[in-house]
Amino acid sequence: MDIFYPLQIFVNWLVYTLFNLKGSVFGEALNFFIYDSIKILILLAVIIFVVSYIRTYLAPEKVKKLLSRRFEFLGNMTASTIGIFTPFCSCSAVPLFIGLVESGVPLGVTFSYLIAAPLINEVAAALLWGLFGWKIALLYVASGWIISVVAGYILGKMHLEKYVEDYVYKIKMKQGLKAQKKLQKERISEAAGETKSIIRKVFLYLLIGIAIGAFIHGFVPENLLTSIAGTGNWFAVPIAVLIGVPLYSNAAGMIPIVSSLIEKGLPLGTALAFMMAVTALSLPEAIILRKVMKLKLLIIYFSVVAAGIIFTGYLFNWIL
C-alpha cells in the first residue's frame, strides 16, 4: 500500500473539487505539481535527516581509521559504502584525500571513496524514490556503489601514484587526533540543522523543476522522445552524460524534469546515466581535486567515472 495515498486523495479533493478543475489539462498539471512537491519534500526531509545522522559517525578522522587497515577490493567496498553517506564537500575533500594518502591507504581505495561520495547523493536518491518508487532509488544507489568499487579498483591497478601532486607525499601529519566525541543530542541537532540547510538550498530549484515537469506531463505529447532518444539510438547515453556534467547545481531541479521526460519516451537507463552525470561529475569538483591531482590524473579519474556511468546507462536500457 502506498503511504502517500492519503496525500493523493487530499490533492485530488483540493484540485478537482475545491478548485473545480477536473478534466482540464491545467488541472492535471496542477494536481501533479502539488502532489509531487509535497511528497518529495517529505521524502527529502526524512532521507536527508537519516543520512546526516549516520554521517555524524563518519568524521574524516573516523573514515581514515576505518580505511587505513584495508587492502584492495575489501577496502574499495568499505570506501564506497562510506561514500554513500558522505557528501563531496569543498571543506573536507582535500584534507581527507591527503590524510588517506598520508596514512598509506591504497590510492584505488581512496578513489572508490572519491567516486561514491558525489555519485551517490541523498537528494537524488530521495527524488528518485518520490518520482519513480523505491526500487529505482535502490537501483541508483546500488549501481553507483558498484561503479565506485569497480572504477576505484581499476584506477588502483593503473599505478597512478606519480600523478598525485608531489607536495601531498611530503606532508607529515601529527598523529593522535581522534574523531571528536559527540552526544546523542548533538548528533540529532546537527542532522536537523543539515536537513534544514540542504532543503533551503534546493527548495527553489526543486519547485521550478517540478513545475516544468508538471508542464511537460500535461502538455507535451506522449512518445515525443521515443524516436529522438529511444533505446534504438546508441548515441543517446553518452550525449546525456555530456549534457549532465555542467548542470551540477541544479540536480534537484533536473530530476523532476527528467522524470516527466521518461513518460514521453526517454529510456530509463539514459535518464539514470544523465542524473548520475549531473551529481558525480562537475566543474567545481574538478577545481577542488586539481589541488591534489595532476591534470592527467584528473582526466583519467573523470574518464573512468564517465565510462562507468555510460556503461550503467546501456545496461539499464538493455535489461529494463
Place this chain on the structure above:
Amino acid sequence: MKIKILGSGCPNCKVLEANTKKALEELRIKTNVEKVTDITKIMEYGVMSTPALVVDEKVVSYGRVLTSEEIKKLLK
C-alpha cells in the same frame, strides 16, 4: 597567547573566526587571531576536519563551529 584558526576559507571558518574574536573581546584578551588557510600547514597539525582552533600550538577543537561561549571556556 597565540591563537590560530585553521580552515580553507569555507563559510564555517569565518563563523568560527568571528566567534573567537567575540570571545577574546569579552574576556578582554588582546591578541591576534591568525588565519591558516594553507592546506599543507593545516594538515601538519593533524587536522582533517576544518575549521579547527589552535591555542598556543595545541589543537583544542576541530570539525566544529564553536560558539563564543564554548571558546571562552576553552580560553580560561
